[in-house]
Each structure stands twice: as structure tokens, then as C-alpha cells.
Amino acid sequence: MSPLRTPSFLQSFICFSVIVLALAGGIFVLGISLHALMFLCLIWAGANAYLLGYNYLQIRELMTNSLARAMPAIYIFILIGMVISSFMHSGTIATLMYYGLSWLSPSLFLAVGMILCAIMSVATGTSWGTVGTLGVVLIGIGSTMNIPLPLVAGMIVCGATFGDKMSPISDTTNLAAMSAGSTLFRHIYSMLFTTLPTFIITLVIFVVIGVSYKGQNLNLSEVALIQDALANTYSLTPIVTLLPLILLATLSIKKVPAEVTMSFSILLAVFIAIVYQGESFISVLNALWENKPESTGIENLDALLGRGGITSMSWTLLLALMAIALGGVLHGAGFLSSLLAGSIARVKRTASLVATTIVSGLVGNVAMGEAYISIILSCQLFKPKYEQQQLDSAILSRSVEEGSTMTTGLIPWTTAGAFYAATLEVDVLSYAPYAFFNYLNGIVAVTMAAFGVGLLKKSYSKPVKD
Numbered sequence: 001m002s003p004l005r006t007p008s009f010l011q012s013f014i015c016f017s018v019i020v021l022a023l024a025g026g027i028f029v030l031g032i033s034l035h036a037l038m039f040l041c042l043i044w045a046g047a048n049a050y051l052l053g054y055n056y057l058q059i060r061e062l063m064t065n066s067l068a069r070a071m072p073a074i075y076i077f078i079l080i081g082m083v084i085s086s087f088m089h090s091g092t093i094a095t096l097m098y099y100g101l102s103w104l105s106p107s108l109f110l111a112v113g114m115i116l117c118a119i120m121s122v123a124t125g126t127s128w129g130t131v132g133t134l135g136v137v138l139i140g141i142g143s144t145m146n147i148p149l150p151l152v153a154g155m156i157v158c159g160a161t162f163g164d165k166m167s168p169i170s171d172t173t174n175l176a177a178m179s180a181g182s183t184l185f186r187h188i189y190s191m192l193f194t195t196l197p198t199f200i201i202t203l204v205i206f207v208v209i210g211v212s213y214k215g216q217n218l219n220l221s222e223v224a225l226i227q228d229a230l231a232n233t234y235s236l237t238p239i240v241t242l243l244p245l246i247l248l249a250t251l252s253i254k255k256v257p258a259e260v261t262m263s264f265s266i267l268l269a270v271f272i273a274i275v276y277q278g279e280s281f282i283s284v285l286n287a288l289w290e291n292k293p294e295s296t297g298i299e300n301l302d303a304l305l306g307r308g309g310i311t312s313m314s315w316t317l318l319l320a321l322m323a324i325a326l327g328g329v330l331h332g333a334g335f336l337s338s339l340l341a342g343s344i345a346r347v348k349r350t351a352s353l354v355a356t357t358i359v360s361g362l363v364g365n366v367a368m369g370e371a372y373i374s375i376i377l378s379c380q381l382f383k384p385k386y387e388q389q390q391l392d393s394a395i396l397s398r399s400v401e402e403g404s405t406m407t408t409g410l411i412p413w414t415t416a417g418a419f420y421a422a423t424l425e426v427d428v429l430s431y432a433p434y435a436f437f438n439y440l441n442g443i444v445a446v447t448m449a450a451f452g453v454g455l456l457k458k459s460y461s462k463p464v465k466d
Helices: 009-028 034-051 056-069 071-090 092-103 109-124 127-144 149-166 171-180 184-213 221-233 243-253 258-275 281-289 299-305 310-332 335-342 350-368 371-388 393-403 415-424 428-434 436-450
Strands: none
Touching (some): 009 034, 056 071, 056 310, 071 092, 071 171, 071 258, 071 281, 071 310, 092 109, 092 221, 127 299, 127 415, 149 436, 171 184, 171 371, 221 299, 310 335, 310 371
16 A cells, blocks of 8 residues: 655645636536536545545545534434424414514614514524515515615515524534534524624614604505415414424523434424324324425415425535535545645634635635535635634634625625525615625624634633634
8 A cells, every 4th residue: 555645735726726616617607516516526536635645445434534523413404304394384483474574663674674584584594485485575565665675685685694694403504513513502602702793783773774764654465465374374372383492492592402402392393283283193294304385375485384394405415415525535635734734824813814714705605606615615624723723613613604604695696696686686786785784794703803702712711812
């Protein structure tokens, strides 16, 4: 067996650059499936490792070891789909929508709308589903009140992105934690330090802006239409239907393992769906595997209520498995550490490291048009540097989300940007200036890092100073 060699910076740079170019060119120029591209990238990385002296069994071991470390997060991915579908059938999501829409008033339309979108996206774990349902309703209401649609769209994107980042059942939240090697709730806890202050700042901005629209008329016809559809489909008693969400939050606060927390919440939601909502035992259990659209008579609402099920997570889960295997080769064979030594090693200060990570996520979104790959590659690239500075892996996962998750909806050619623009019928570049939360979050994060606030050390001791 030939001795294993360490890759040079040039070989590492070429290896990594080809992967980025293949993903970007394959998606946007050739329209190739992302999973197929990941397979080709695995072959490319394996070939480069072979040139360093690794044989097939050693390369497979690098992939297997990486996947083994990610198994706890993979369990959570499977449970996420069941949480979403069970919450749909128990009426939990419907209750949040029904009563939340009653909070709207002209002067507080923007602020309340953002809160509603945040609650909806936290509960469902999807910014797309929130924009496609509640967002469409708020756009319609905003237009009748003569509020500029780019402003309304920006508000919707702010609220929807909050949940996509903070929800324990969001795929990007779990993907970032898994890729960085952090636990789910440790990752969410870390994000609270920067996300909540930014959310409050954004909320104040919308309250101030909303004062100028105090005298506008509020057309409640669209709101009433959705509320009637929900009331005709579900029994909406908050003290019953919100129990699964309350249980999920309570166990999470008590730091019960995520798998146990989600499992108990699923069982309670299934019980409520069968006993209180009157659904059949068989249909509810089948929905845990693959949920089906409801029949409320409103197409977008039906699609939202039909989300969830294990199958709904298959696209992201399979992509994550392939990406983690790729990361195992790139990291285990030394490509990432070699690349780090030649570029990122120059970053010394913690604030600079956080800023560089955030910018990397933004650049990854611009180059590849997809937050998933940007999250995974950024975590793999920066992880050794965060370990070197004795920073908790949750700081890495937080910074990566602030660069990738937060900016994906602000770029016209990303999947999220294209979806938001098409759904809300407002151009990305028109609403982006009003998506205050999305770009202020990164600024707040870097500022806090510069003052040593909210930085968790790997040893879980006191915050580290810049």
C-alpha cells in the first residue's frame, strides 16, 4: 500500500473549485438534478483522494465515518416530516392561522403580519409554505389598503425567514446543525442571541412605518374566506388543538432530547386527530408517511395543510446524506484543512471569522442558487477554524445560517427568491430593501461578535472575547 500524502493547496483549491463550478453550472446552465451532481462530485473527490494514495476501502471508510457522526440528526430529519403532518391533522396549524388572522388592524398591519408569518413558519418549519398561504393573503389585504406591495412582501419574507431559521422542524435549521456537528437545540439556543434582537429591531421598524397607514381601510373578505374554510374543516378549540405545540415547546425548554420531544408531540397530535378531529386511525397513520392535500376549497391552503410526512423530507435527507459523505472525503483526506491553511488561516479575530463565514454563505447562494449546498460547504470549510479558536460548533452553524438561510430569498436567481417573487408577484429586487430582518441579522451578529457577546466556547464556559 502506497503511503498517504497530504494534498497541496493547489490540488485542494482545484478539487473544491470544480465541485462548486459543477454544482452551479449543472443547476443553472444544464438543469441537472442536484442529487446527480452530488454523485459526480463524490466521484471527483474520491478520484482526488485516490491520487493521494487512498484505496477504495479507505475512501469508503471516510464517507461511512462522516455519516455515522451525523446519524442523530438523520433521525430528527425523519421525525420532522411526521411532526408536520400530525400537526396538520390535529388542527394545530389551522388553529394558529384562524385566530392569528383576527389580530390584523390597519396601523399594526405590518408588525402583526410579520409576527403571524413568524409563528406560522416556526410551527410548520417552512418559509415557502408560509409565503404561499398566509403571505398571499397578506399581499391581498395590503393591496386593498394601498400599502406598497414591495413593503408588504418584504415584511412577509422577514417573518417567514424567521421561522425557517428558528424552527426545530425546519430542514435548513437541522441541516446547519448536522453539518456543523452541533445538536439541534444547542444550535437554536445559539441563534437566539442574534436572531431575537434583530427580530425586535425589525418589528419596531415596521411599527414605525405602519403608523403612516393608520387611516387605511381593512378589507377582511379574504381573511374571512380562509377562516371559514378552516372552521368548516377542523374543530378549532385552542385548549385542545394547541396541546401538541405546547408539549413540543415545554419539552424543548426542559432540554429533553429532540427525538423524544418530537416523538411524544407526534403521538399526542395523532391522538387528537383521531379522538377530537374524528379522523380515521388508518388515514392519520398513513399521513405520517405521506400527507395528502386537504379539501377546503382554497388551493394554496389545501397545499399547505397537505404538507409533511416522512416522504416530504426525502429530497433534503438524501441530499444531506450525499453531501455528508462528500464532506467526509474532503475533510478526511485533508483537502479542507489544506485549503484552510492557504486562505482562511489568515483570519485571526473572531468577528472577522464570523463575518467571513456569513459572506461565504452569501457568495455560496449567489454562485449555486441553493441554500442547502451553501450551508453544507460552508460548514465543512470553516469547521476546523472554529475548532482552532475553541468556539462551540453552534456558533459555526449560527453564522452559516446567517449567511445562507437569511440571504437566499434576497437573490433573484435562487430557488427561494424565484418562488417568493412568483408567489407574491413582487420582484425580488423590489422587496429586498424592505426585508430588514434578513440583512440586519448578519450586521447584528458581526457587531455582537466584535464585542464578545453571545459567543459560546467549545467548553461551554463563559463567552469568549474577540
